Amino acid sequence: MLNILFYFQVHQPYRLRHVNVLDIGKGLDLFDEKLNAEVMQKVAQKCYLPTNKLLLELIDKHEGKFKVAFSITGTAIEQFKRYSPETLESFQKLASTGCVEIIGETYYHSLAALYDTNEFLDQVMLHRRLMMDVFGVHTTTFRNTELIYKDTIGDLVFEAGGFDTILTEGVDRILQWRSPLYAYKNYSKNLNMLLKYYKLSDDIAFRFSNRDWPDYPLTVDKFIHWIDQLTLSEQKERNLFLNLFMDYETFGEHQWAETGIFDFMRHFPTEVLKRPHLGFANPNQVREWANYQQESLTFPDPVSWADEQRDISAWVENDMQKNAIDTYYELFSKVKATHNEELIELARRLSTSDHFYYMCTKYFQDGDVHKYFSPYDSPDQAYIYYINALADLEERMQ
């Protein structure tokens, strides 16, 4: 059996205002309330609401056979509550079907796993509590910010307790000859690992509407055909997992409705379920369904799903990013020591990885993606506003 696992990342950061030096110490709101509300409402109209509606219809139609998983960050949930409560309701409705798994992550979609292990554990617990409050579920699958993973992160997730499965990128340099279709174990063999099948995932997420792509247009038939071509001869009685991981905004936002992305998604499950050797699954089923000895994989260096390099260079590469991150974590430990809850929450909103992503200067193919996602004119500006915000945070603290 080949099980298709859809996992969607749902995240919205708190974008910073154009924080000027002269604003520092005035106690002004650091975040661009207007922009954040606009983005949330726009994405809700174009993506969240129509896609949630479609998924609900599909779940209803296929009577439990169609499944998807979500990770929804704390900053996204907070902004749903504030700017688009109907979106939150529609996610709650989906979660209550039993066909939707809610996955754990860091509340603030941060890089804490790489820089501050205590804070990482705190943010994981904050997120778990929030998922319990909002959806009434206890998360058992974990996926770190932007699929960032290395061995020590696996150890931390295990230490956090209650997680038995983790999602990350199916990076070639780790897998080598192995197939991303198998369920694996982490290097300590205490977590199941599911690896993104990046070729087929990115066909939907990035290439779907690209007219320069030789395989354009992507139809359900073509996609199913590719799935049929996968090395099923090896499979025998084994349960394999085709992990299609992507930004949820793929639907309607990155790929507009006009591209036919919704029609694709509407018809895809029907075609899948016509085939006896194909089905859908959620990550929390892996522990029961992996009916073979799972090989363990070692990730000595961090991987992610970003850019061609699939490493952490989208966030931590140039001097601006390094200075910003170093300054942040040094300052954050001081903020945490104040036990001032309001200040700690403000500081945590500044831990969101997007702030560092906006400072990325890889202006080749991937740079375009960064530019698309950035609310600022240039990486330099993003850096200036962020550093000014950290200066303001420090002034608030003393």
Add this chain to the structure above:
Amino acid sequence: MKVLMFTWEFPPLIAGGLGMACYGMVKAMLAQGIKVDLVLPTKEMVYFPLRDEGDVDSLPVVFMDPVLQNDFSSRTFSDPVERLKYIGVSTHPESYHTIGDIQSFVTRVEKEYLSDGHTNKEEYNLWQQITTNLDGDNDFILKVQEFTQRAERFAKELEYDLIHAHDWLTYPSGMLARKLSGKPLVVHIHATEFDRAGGPGNPQVHNIEYAGMTYADRVIAVSKYTAQMIISRYKVDTAKVRIVHNAFTLEENRVFTRERIFKGPTILFLGRLTLQKGPDYYLDVAKMVLEKHPQATFIMAGTGDMARQLLRRSAKMGLKNRFLFAGFLNRKQVEIMLQASDIYMLPSVSEPFGISPLEAMAFGVTSIISKQSGVSEVVHNAYKVDYWDVDLMAETINDLIENPDKRITMGYRGMKEVNQIHWTEAADKIRKVYSEVLSQFLKSQD
């Protein structure tokens, strides 16, 4: 006495050093009864007839075209900004409507004004300098071409006793006006290409500067430093050169308070981020000081071609959130910034004058200024350091951070000192220069 004045900056049209200097001196000149017809690089063909002191702020406007003038005077504007927008005055002037063909203009000027037998060889050669060096199609040269072509009409149709042109951009206009009217020309050197470029610079600009200074009846330099430079590098006749230092006059009865932004020591750089201003030395000094005093904050305010390079370098140096970029600040923001600063630093590689430290001192901010500046000739209560001596600058800042009383005393003395420097003195000197050239001119008419 009435002056036809050409300048590239005047508030609110760019609030750079040149604009601030022109504003200060014209205001003081008006107070002494000198009338000024001011020509700026506006979009519309207008001039500003300044008669009273208050006119520098209200900026009365006259269109050269009577039809447009009628139309303009029948309009009402909700605020001064709207009125200035109408005539095309912005803080960053856009390109003009149409750029005329400079070559046909030059040919015509030569034919009409230089071929009358009254032009000697030396004069003709200087004109050649202008016509060959005004050629080109980069944005800036195009704007200077347009400005120069318009000068013909101002020169012919307005009435004036003499011509005053500020910096190279307006020298061709000044020269043309002198040629057409026969009235004396005073050129004012606020900066030369050597200062701006921090090296040899653009030869086109040098040639225009040379021609303008050589053609002029008097050359006003903003400092001894600049006078020496133009005498040694442009071979200007020493007898023609006069030094008039800039000044800074804080609004009368102006009350200001210290209003901190940062709790720790705050050090300010304020200026264009170009080689000339030495911002990279400031960055080096910041690094050294922050090692000893990590609670200090260094602000870099301004924009310029080195902005990105400086930003990236500050990040590479790992100066945390202790080196901040404030971007371009308007007048009001500059004042707020000064009220929040403890130490001001001007590390210019070559600064003909440098009004900005005077303003900082007027706000009681202890100042460290480059010895390679004109302003260091006029103030005593500031620390004067060679721009390249980053060790000494860092030591000085460390010392001031460690001894706040010393810093406050120096700041106070500096404030008192600057309060005695008025534009009135500069206007007196300029009036004297005018009288000289006018009596010379009248003699030559006899």
